[in-house]
Amino acid sequence: MTRLFAASLLSATLCTPVLAAEPAEVLSHYADMAAATYGDSLTAAKTLQAAVSALIATPSDTTLQAAKAAWIAARAPYQQTEAFRFANPVVDDWEGRVNSWPLDEGLIDYVATGSAVNEENDLATLNVIATPTFTLSGAEVDATTITPALISGSLHEAGGIEANVASGYHAIEFMLWGQDLNGTGPGAGARPFTDYAQGAGCTNGNCDRRAAYLQAATDLLVSDLDYIVAQWADDGAARKVVTTDPQTGLLAMLTGMGSLSYGELAGERMKLGLMLNDPEEEQDCFSDNTHNSHYFDGVGIRNVYTGSYTRMDGTTLAGPSLSDLVAAADPAVDMQLKAELDASVAALMAVKTAAAGGLAYDQMLEAGNATGEALIMGAVDALVTQTASIERAVTALGLSKPDFEGSESLDNPDAIFQ
Amino acid sequence: MKRTLLALGLAVVASAARADYPETVRDHILPGYAAFAETTASLAAKATETCDSALLEPFFQHAFDAWMGVQHLNFGPVEEDGHRLAIHYWPDPKASGAKAQMALLKGDPAKLAPGAFAQQSVAARGLMALERLLFPAEPLPADPCPLIRATATDLAATAAAVNEGWKAGYGDTMLTAGEPGNTTFLTSPEVRQVLFTQLASGLEFLSDNRIARPLGTFDAPHPERAEARASGRSLRNILLALQAMRRMVATLTPDAPLTIAAFDKAIALAAAMNDPTLAGVATPEGHLKFEILGQSVDNIRAVILSELAPEMDVGIGFNAADGD
Numbered sequence: 001m002t003r004l005f006a007a008s009l010l011s012a013t014l015c016t017p018v019l020a021a022e023p024a025e026v027l028s029h030y031a032d033m034a035a036a037t038y039g040d041s042l043t044a045a046k047t048l049q050a051a052v053s054a055l056i057a058t059p060s061d062t063t064l065q066a067a068k069a070a071w072i073a074a075r076a077p078y079q080q081t082e083a084f085r086f087a088n089p090v091v092d093d094w095e096g097r098v099n100s101w102p103l104d105e106g107l108i109d110y111v112a113t114g115s116a117v118n119e120e121n122d123l124a125t126l127n128v129i130a131t132p133t134f135t136l137s138g139a140e141v142d143a144t145t146i147t148p149a150l151i152s153g154s155l156h157e158a159g160g161i162e163a164n165v166a167s168g169y170h171a172i173e174f175m176l177w178g179q180d181l182n183g184t185g186p187g188a189g190a191r192p193f194t195d196y197a198q199g200a201g202c203t204n205g206n207c208d209r210r211a212a213y214l215q216a217a218t219d220l221l222v223s224d225l226d227y228i229v230a231q232w233a234d235d236g237a238a239r240k241v242v243t244t245d246p247q248t249g250l251l252a253m254l255t256g257m258g259s260l261s262y263g264e265l266a267g268e269r270m271k272l273g274l275m276l277n278d279p280e281e282e283q284d285c286f287s288d289n290t291h292n293s294h295y296f297d298g299v300g301i302r303n304v305y306t307g308s309y310t311r312m313d314g315t316t317l318a319g320p321s322l323s324d325l326v327a328a329a330d331p332a333v334d335m336q337l338k339a340e341l342d343a344s345v346a347a348l349m350a351v352k353t354a355a356a357g358g359l360a361y362d363q364m365l366e367a368g369n370a371t372g373e374a375l376i377m378g379a380v381d382a383l384v385t386q387t388a389s390i391e392r393a394v395t396a397l398g399l400s401k402p403d404f405e406g407s408e409s410l411d412n413p414d415a416i417f418q
Numbered sequence: 419m420k421r422t423l424l425a426l427g428l429a430v431v432a433s434a435a436r437a438d439y440p441e442t443v444r445d446h447i448l449p450g451y452a453a454f455a456e457t458t459a460s461l462a463a464k465a466t467e468t469c470d471s472a473l474l475e476p477f478f479q480h481a482f483d484a485w486m487g488v489q490h491l492n493f494g495p496v497e498e499d500g501h502r503l504a505i506h507y508w509p510d511p512k513a514s515g516a517k518a519q520m521a522l523l524k525g526d527p528a529k530l531a532p533g534a535f536a537q538q539s540v541a542a543r544g545l546m547a548l549e550r551l552l553f554p555a556e557p558l559p560a561d562p563c564p565l566i567r568a569t570a571t572d573l574a575a576t577a578a579a580v581n582e583g584w585k586a587g588y589g590d591t592m593l594t595a596g597e598p599g600n601t602t603f604l605t606s607p608e609v610r611q612v613l614f615t616q617l618a619s620g621l622e623f624l625s626d627n628r629i630a631r632p633l634g635t636f637d638a639p640h641p642e643r644a645e646a647r648a649s650g651r652s653l654r655n656i657l658l659a660l661q662a663m664r665r666m667v668a669t670l671t672p673d674a675p676l677t678i679a680a681f682d683k684a685i686a687l688a689a690a691m692n693d694p695t696l697a698g699v700a701t702p703e704g705h706l707k708f709e710i711l712g713q714s715v716d717n718i719r720a721v722i723l724s725e726l727a728p729e730m731d732v733g734i735g736f737n738a739a740d741g742d
Binding site for chain 2: 084117119120259261263264265267268274275277278391392401
């Protein structure tokens with residue numbers, strides 16, 4: 001009742017100005033963009049899957065490098081989906097399967113002595129690749145055959161501990177690169193291709209089980225992405241969350257932008273790592289690909305606002321946008337937010353350019369590295385600044401931001417389907 | 419409209435009952451940061467005289483008490499240059515702080531000079547770092563005195579910078595919301611929204627970290643994860659956080675009786691617990707009591723959303739707790 005009333009108020013407000021986009025059209029296009037971005041992520045993951053199969057069939061430096069390149073390419077569309085996550089429980093409840101971070105990688109495979117300490121995780125050095133059977137919460141786990149079901153059912157978040165990340169991009173990243181033991185110095189993880197050599201050439205032991213793990217984790221990523229693409233299709237659950245009610249949908253769009261901008265990207269992923277000077281506090285810590293992941297997060301936030309997504313094949317998917325709605329309600333807020341989104345993408349691009357030029361993201365985190373600190377804080381400040389304007393857009397559209405964590409419509413999507 | 423009418427009505431009866439964000443700035447935030455700057459300055463001064471932890475302890479406790487008066491405020495000067503994390507980095511599940519401190523204890527003394535120390539990891543700075551030096555779980559591998567002095571001096575400098583930031587500008591930035599040239603707060607409601615968000619996120623931090631972490635589950639409680647156990651402050655910090663946020667509410671509006679009642683209920687529960695380090699969460703009775711305290715804190719969060727948010731005409735803004 002309240003919601004209906006609010007919704008009718010909202011559309012009355014929004015329809016008065018001339019030729020403004022309709023909220024329903026904006027939301028429908030938003031869901032189409034999500035479907036396309038997750039769809040591209042799935043396509044790129046399938047390319048990665050083929051490259052992983054080639055690595056396992058014929059381990060060599062060439063096939064390892066090809067698999068790494070495919071992984072990096074797969075991150076570009078996926079990171080642009082992150083703005084669709086927060087405030088959409090269908091996505092957010094699923095997301096941990098594919099993009100959990102940080103991880104205690106010693107759960108999966110060998111690590112350098114003393115490098116996998118976590119006082120809250122007694123599985124931090126389990127090394128399942130070297131351990132075909134083990135005890136978990138009092139029950140024996142049979143891991144003699146490594147399958148996607150073993151990874152998703154028994155290992156992922158084992159013992160209820162979030163750092164036990166057994167699946168997703170970062171688990172695969174660790175399988176391809178290995179630990180980055182260079183601290184804040186130059187260099188990424190340097191796993192040799194012989195970790196996948198079968199027979200006498202095998203390094204670090206258990207190469208058959210390691211290959212099985214990598215293949216299973218990659219297959220699982222593909223099937224998990226396949227699931228979420230279906231949720232954004234016509235009548236998909238994730239689409240319904242944002243298209244059933246305009247107020248809920250628009251709020252979800254802005255909440256996704258704001259939560260990713262501020263608490264998640266600027267705070268947890270960027271500023272915290274800088275303040276700790278800790279090279280493990282970078283998101284793609286094995287591959288040193290963090291600069292790209294952060295950049296595409298920023299692009300994804302802007303995509304949501306401008307209603308425009310450049311697909312992997314180079315075509316552009318554009319349509320009625322949140323920007324159109326805000327411009328009709330408060331042109332000054334729209335202009336400022338657009339400029340600030342461009343500024344944060346530019347600041348993230350500066351980080352990306354510096355990293356591509358040889359100053360890796362983990363080197364920027366070093367205590368006393370003034371250039372690195374300025375680059376990272378430039379992006380953090382731009383993201384914080386745009387968050388205030390995202391709040392203003394919420395106000396301009398007459399949306400009240402309820403407590404998302406306690407909001408029935410968002411915590412319990414079924415409630416709005418009835 | 420409601421607020422104006424209410425304020426007018428009260429003005430006739432008692433002008434002292436006026437309450438809105440200017441009162442919050444004047445009566446809650448500015449004195450809170452001033453007290454934190456004073457107590458940390460005293461602690462630093464004492465640390466130049468002695469490294470005897472028994473003599474330093476009361477100064478440490480006073481400084482931590484003062485921090486608890488403002489720790490729920492995560493905006494403005496305390497968010498600049500990572501000051502908040504440099505004052506209080508917790509929780510620290512990977513023991514980053516202890517590791518960094520061990521390196522400093524055995525490393526180049528030049529890193530302890532004020533300028534260089536301020537460049538160190540936030541995990542090795544602030545109140546929790548000082549606690550590990552004053553109340554070590556195991557004997558330290560080297561004389562901690564120089565590091566104690568460096569940490570106390572750095573903490574006082576950080577507190578002074580935050581206090582100055584408020585006195586010299588940010589207080590006015592809030593009070594001049596909506597005036598030409600103020601690009602931080604374009605309207606008064608933006609100020610109210612920020613302050614309300616501090617309460618909501620402050621209660622969330624209290625519930626998720628100070629309470630839920632040590633509580634764990636009935637079968638797997640984690641008393642060792644309680645905050646500031648070594649200095650015996652785990653329960654005290656919960657109590658002081660609740661009292662500080664209650665005081666903040668009283669400065670924001672005179673008309674939030676359910677919110678005040680919800681705070682009072684939680685404060686009474688915390689005050690009645692006789693378990694400074696929360697060791698009792700490992701016992702069935704203690705676990706239940708602590709769980710009930712946690713529920714009372716979560717209830718405050720529900721009440722501020724249903725009563726205080728409409729009273730202040732705001733919702734929850736984006737905050738550091740957003741995301742994972």
